Amino acid sequence: MSIVIIxxxxxxxxxxxxxxxxxxxxxxxxxxxxxxxxxxxVRLLSVAGEDFPRQYLKKFKRRNIDISGLKISxxxxxxxxxxxxxxxxxARTMSVCPEKLAADxxxxxxxxxxxxxxxxxxxxxxxxxxxLKRIQPKKLVVLDTMNLWIRNKLPALKKLLIKAxxxxxxxxxxxxxxxxxxxxxxAKKIIRNGPEIVVIKKGEHGAFLMxxxxxxxxxxxxxxKVKDPTGAGDSFAGGFLGYLATRxxxxxxxNLRTATVMGAVTASxxxxxxxxxxxxxxxxxxxxxxxxxxxxxxxx
Amino acid sequence: MSIVIIxxxxxxxxxxxxxxxxxxxxxxxxxxxxxxxxxxxVRLLSVAGEDFPRQYLKKFKRRNIDISGLKISxxxxxxxxxxxxxxxxxARTMSVCPEKLAADxxxxxxxxxxxxxxxxxxxxxxxxxxxLKRIQPKKLVVLDTMNLWIRNKLPALKKLLIKAxxxxxxxxxxxxxxxxxxxxxxAKKIIRNGPEIVVIKKGEHGAFLMxxxxxxxxxxxxxxKVKDPTGAGDSFAGGFLGYLATRxxxxxxxNLRTATVMGAVTASxxxxxxxxxxxxxxxxxxxxxxxxxxxxxxxx
Numbered sequence: 001m002s003i004v005i006i007x008x009x010x011x012x013x014x015x016x017x018x019x020x021x022x023x024x025x026x027x028x029x030x031x032x033x034x035x036x037x038x039x040x041x042v043r044l045l046s047v048a049g050e051d052f053p054r055q056y057l058k059k060f061k062r063r064n065i066d067i068s069g070l071k072i073s074x075x076x077x078x079x080x081x082x083x084x085x086x087x088x089x090x091a092r093t094m095s096v097c098p099e100k101l102a103a104d105x106x107x108x109x110x111x112x113x114x115x116x117x118x119x120x121x122x123x124x125x126x127x128x129x130x131x132l133k134r135i136q137p138k139k140l141v142v143l144d145t146m147n148l149w150i151r152n153k154l155p156a157l158k159k160l161l162i163k164a165x166x167x168x169x170x171x172x173x174x175x176x177x178x179x180x181x182x183x184x185x186x187a188k189k190i191i192r193n194g195p196e197i198v199v200i201k202k203g204e205h206g207a208f209l210m211x212x213x214x215x216x217x218x219x220x221x222x223x224x225k226v227k228d229p230t231g232a233g234d235s236f237a238g239g240f241l242g243y244l245a246t247r248x249x250x251x252x253x254x255n256l257r258t259a260t261v262m263g264a265v266t267a268s269x270x271x272x273x274x275x276x277x278x279x280x281x282x283x284x285x286x287x288x289x290x291x292x293x294x295x296x297x298x299x300x
Numbered sequence: 301m302s303i304v305i306i307x308x309x310x311x312x313x314x315x316x317x318x319x320x321x322x323x324x325x326x327x328x329x330x331x332x333x334x335x336x337x338x339x340x341x342v343r344l345l346s347v348a349g350e351d352f353p354r355q356y357l358k359k360f361k362r363r364n365i366d367i368s369g370l371k372i373s374x375x376x377x378x379x380x381x382x383x384x385x386x387x388x389x390x391a392r393t394m395s396v397c398p399e400k401l402a403a404d405x406x407x408x409x410x411x412x413x414x415x416x417x418x419x420x421x422x423x424x425x426x427x428x429x430x431x432l433k434r435i436q437p438k439k440l441v442v443l444d445t446m447n448l449w450i451r452n453k454l455p456a457l458k459k460l461l462i463k464a465x466x467x468x469x470x471x472x473x474x475x476x477x478x479x480x481x482x483x484x485x486x487a488k489k490i491i492r493n494g495p496e497i498v499v500i501k502k503g504e505h506g507a508f509l510m511x512x513x514x515x516x517x518x519x520x521x522x523x524x525k526v527k528d529p530t531g532a533g534d535s536f537a538g539g540f541l542g543y544l545a546t547r548x549x550x551x552x553x554x555n556l557r558t559a560t561v562m563g564a565v566t567a568s569x570x571x572x573x574x575x576x577x578x579x580x581x582x583x584x585x586x587x588x589x590x591x592x593x594x595x596x597x598x599x600x
Contacts, residue, residue, distance in 0.1 A: 086481055181386050183504065184524045204483065205505035206519060217597055219506060219517035224484045257600040297517055298598055300557040 001139070001245035004112050005032050005238070006045040006131050007121025008101055009052070009070065011077050014091075014274060016084040018227040021274035025056045026080060028121035028144065031231035034279050035238025035266045036119070037063040038287055040245040043112055045069035045131070047100040049077035059280055068109045073100060088229050089203060090172070099123070103130035114138075119241050120164075121234055122146050125156040132163055139250060143195070144168040144237050150176050161194030165251075168237040170201045184210070197251070199240070199260060201233050209260045214253045218261050221268035221290055222297070228274045232267040235279060239266025239287070265290040301439070301545035304412050305332050305538070306345040306431050307421025308401055309352070309370065311377050314391075314574060316384040318527040321574035325356045326380060328421035328444065331531035334579050335538025335566045336419070337363040338587055340545040343412055345369035345431070347400040349377035359580055368409045373400060388529050389503060390472070399423070403430035414438075419541050420464075421534055422446050425456040432463055439550055443495070444468040444537050450476050461494030465551075468537040470501045484510070497551070499540065499560060501533050509560045514553045518561050521568035521590055522597070528574045532567040535579060539566025539587065565590040 012026030029046045036042045043066040052072060060067045078099045082091035101123050108131075118137035120128040122144045132141065143164035149157050150173060157177075161167065167190060171183055178186040183200060187210040190198045197211040204226075206219040240263030247255040268290060269282040312326030329346045336342045343366040352372060360367045378399045382391035401423050408431075418437035420428040422444045432441065443464035449457050450473060457477075461467065467490060471483055478486040483500060487510040490498045497511040504526075506519040540563030547555040568590060569582040 182524055182526070184522045188524075202505065205502065206517075208519065208522075215522060215597055216600065217506075217519035217522070218600075219508065219519055222484045222508075222515060222517070224482055224488075226482070254600075261600055295600075297515055300516065300518075300554075300561055300595075 001116040003117040004115040005119045009046040013081040024275035031234035032121045032238035035235040036242030039242030140165045142166045164195045166197040167195040226271045235270040236263040236267040239263040301416040303417040304415040305419045309346040313381040324575035331534035332421045332538035335535040336542030339542030440465045442466045464495045466497040467495040526571045535570040536563040536567040539563040
């Protein structure tokens with residue numbers, strides 16, 4: 001099954017209590033593509049600047065990610081500088097260089113229109129909506145977002161929620177979006193206002209999936225050392241979707257549950273090193289090894 | 301198997317965003333006894349004042365809890381007034397009337413000395429230690445504590461940790477006690493300094509059990525409405541221990557895992573209403589129903 005992923009491609013500079021890394025490959029679509037490509041063929045749709053390093057393109061190619069939809073346009077690539085404190089839950093954005101991804105900046109290759117899954121990774125909901133009007137996936141529309149858009153573009157986001165089948169969101173954002181303190185109430189309210197399924201990511205506390213007909217919870221894979229949490233959420237969604245696309249039955253309750261665990265363990269690799277370093281080297285057998293460890297951890 | 305539980309018996313006044321309740325039955329040993337008695341015969345060791353309401357004694361007797369070790373001494377019962385804000389994670393203590401439980405205030409009935417399990421529910425570690433010198437359980441010493449004692453009586457607590465087999469602790473306190481931000485590192489460090497097994501309680505995020513030979517994680521039972529979190533931790537430990545005492549094999553990995561889930565679901569009843577109201581009415585079949593729901597929630 002084919003997956004198209006739209007979102008940001010960026011150059012990140014990151015500082016955490018474990019160290020720092022400058023001018024490394026980043027962006028929501030980057031993490032999501034690298035994660036999904038562990039399981040399935042992936043097509044990337046995004047925009048980078050003329051300064052985007054050639055060796056970063058190679059990172060996509062090495063994973064057979066179709067980058068014919070990655071446009072290199074005039075000017076510089078989107079840059080993000082973030083610092084994390086001891087608790088690693090939220091980054092302080094130190095500087096942002098303008099996002100290049102805009103509705104009129106993208107060029108959609110013709111073969112992208114024939115897709116089963118469309119993942120609107122975290123970016124401006126107006127851009128996500130523009131794209132959704134142009135690519136209609138045969139199976140599922142999957143959406144990710146962040147606090148910035150809940151704060152600044154709520155009306156656009158709300159319209160998009162109605163069109164999405166699955167929403168990925170972290171716990172703080174779920175509370176913000178629903179205005180409910182209790183996470184289970186928050187998930188229910190989100191489902192009432194749009195997507196059939198919501199996956200709430202809770203970092204070190206794992207995640208849960210709620211739909212109108214199912215509830216599934218999974219703790220996080222136990223990690224003693226989180227070097228850099230950047231991209232964990234994108235990797236979770238990418239791993240989830242990449243696995244789901246391999247399943248003939250599609251989004252059955254059983255497949256969605258397994259996909260949630262696959263997403264969680266995929267993200268566990270991302271946070272082991274700065275940026276995409278660890279994720280790039282992660283293959284399916286490594287993910288499945290941790291998947292089976294998770295089964296063992298949860299057995300009773 | 302017999303269980304002796306020592307800890308506080310109190311009269312609580314509680315205010316949460318869901319309402320308030322004044323002069324209700326409370327105390328760490330109260331919650332732990334009511335929870336453990338769902339599964340096993342329990343003996344209470346504590347001290348109350350002359351004003352301790354007769355009908356509160358009945359609540360113990362109705363559950364066949366042996367209260368021959370509950371001494372009624374001169375003066376008033378330990379009183380605690382706590383207020384919770386929206387997030388319900390930590391209570392603000394508004395007032396405390398002196399704790400009656402002191403090393404020299406207790407009278408240990410002779411038949412209490414013959415016990416398999418000893419649960420030192422949350423109270424002053426010096427009192428816990430005094431008691432541990434007098435009652436040597438045949439199987440396990442289980443310990444609970446709180447931030448107050450980590451802050452004010454750390455040397456006494458550290459000595460006690462060496463003597464304990466299982467420690468129950470919440471996530472904030474685990475970080476405080478170990479000086480480690482990462483919870484898995486915190487658990488490992490605690491085990492290196494004493495107990496064979498540590499159970500870290502994370503409220504709405506569930507719990508995990510770590511020992512030298514096992515790791516087990518469980519999400520929380522999904523609750524949309526938490527009316528009053530008071531006593532959840534004591535109920536968790538009580539349910540855990542009450543269940544474990546019914547198992548002939550004792551603290552095997554399998555039994556400890558199942559006990560963790562039983563503890564988590566027992567606590568889920570406690571928080572549904574103020575004080576012990578809901579817990580008092582909870583029987584084994586209700587707990588086992590939620591236990592089976594948990595199996596279903598976690599299946600993949």
